Amino acid sequence: MRLCDCEQRPAATSLYDFPEAWVDSLHLLAETPHGRRRLLRCPNCGQRWQLDPDPRNYSPSSALHGAPRDKWPCLALKVPRDADWDHFDERPARIAYLIASRGGIGSGRCRWRDCTELALHGSAYCPEHTYDGVP
Numbered sequence: 001m002r003l004c005d006c007e008q009r010p011a012a013t014s015l016y017d018f019p020e021a022w023v024d025s026l027h028l029l030a031e032t033p034h035g036r037r038r039l040l041r042c043p044n045c046g047q048r049w050q051l052d053p054d055p056r057n058y059s060p061s062s063a064l065h066g067a068p069r070d071k072w073p074c075l076a077l078k079v080p081r082d083a084d085w086d087h088f089d090e091r092p093a094r095i096a097y098l099i100a101s102r103g104g105i106g107s108g109r110c111r112w113r114d115c116t117e118l119a120l121h122g123s124a125y126c127p128e129h130t131y132d133g134v135p
Contacts, residue, residue, distance in 0.1 A: 012097035
């Protein structure tokens with residue numbers, strides 16, 4: 001019986017998609033002031049995860065059941081074993097999640113001035129400008 005599925009998970013996963021018992025089993029390795037970012041480790045495989053703050057009092061399990069799914073969901077981001085967490089670039093994983101959660105890339109161009117990228121499906125803006133909060 002496999003105890004975790006970290007290896008099969010993408011680089012960014014909604015915290016709502018994880019089993020509550022697994023989230024509760026993670027070991028805290030480090031956190032930034034005020035808990036904005038937390039680095040945790042899977043006790044089964046050693047995969048490191050950066051978890052977003054939970055909108056309900058920063059508890060990992062409370063994000064799973066009944067919490068509102070806001071515009072920017074609580075994400076669990078894989079942190080490579082050799083990555084320095086203090087300098088971990090989470091932007092690519094977050095943009096990949098944004099693209100997947102919005103149904104991919106559409107056929108129209110981004111409407112941001114001088115941008116030549118394709119817009120997200122159903123959006124007027126490309127993933128980068130959407131992520132940066134332009135719309």
